[in-house]
Amino acid sequence: MTTAPSPVREPAWSLPRSAIGLWATEGVIGAVLLWLGIGAFLLFVPASAGGPVPVLRWLLPVLGVLVAVVTIGISPRIKHRVYRWEITAEAAYARTGWLTQTWTLVPISRIQTVDVTRGVLQQLFGLATVAVLTASSQGTVRIWHLEHDVAQRVADDLARRAELVRDQAT
Missing domain, CATH: 1.10.287 (Helix Hairpins)
Incomplete structure (x- = not known):
């Protein structure tokens, strides 16, 4: 459930x-x-x-x-003061934007793919972005500019938890 x-x-x-x-x-x-x-x-x-x-x-x-x-x-x-993120047992969510703020929440059970990307400037600063994707075009959470090792751990953890939820559902 x-x-x-x-x-x-x-x-x-x-x-x-x-x-x-x-x-x-x-x-x-x-x-x-x-x-x-x-x-x-x-x-x-x-x-x-x-x-x-x-x-x-x-x-x-x-x-x-x-x-x-x-x-x-x-x-x-x-x-830097506005952008925030969190992964809980139930969801991944982020708040972005400084003129217009956007909250995006993705339930763990809806996660289909977790990607880690690093642009050229991100590589220079040792950063990466975690993208948590769902089937919905509006359901993607991007956690921008995490330290690369943190981003990799977050992605691995989310992928593992999403797989566990899928296994429990079947």
Whole structure:
């Protein structure tokens, strides 16, 4: 018999602090790309072009600085405080997002696949993502940026528990 998952509450675990470094690095990459675009605009569009160009020549650099400050200095720290995860006896769940928060809960009995993935930046920071998948398109829980060894242990544990639940059901 399957028991219902416990009510959604504050998940117990936060992400490692190295996730802040990863998010800040992603922010740096995004800011560099933005600044390349701003630089190209400033270089190739003459100031005498008229229309909104004179305003854009000072507005774009100001916006570029604001975006860089938010994506490098502010957003990673807020994300680290908000992103949380937990695996209980009944379910895997995570809370993500910093502007719009999303809670996702997957009962252990619904788990079909558990994957561990590592992007290039995650590898540089020693991190990995655990994806807990179900048949439902809305039922996937992704636990982002766990330390690689923790992610592997979580995935192994979830796969084992899901198999036990399937064995009990038959």
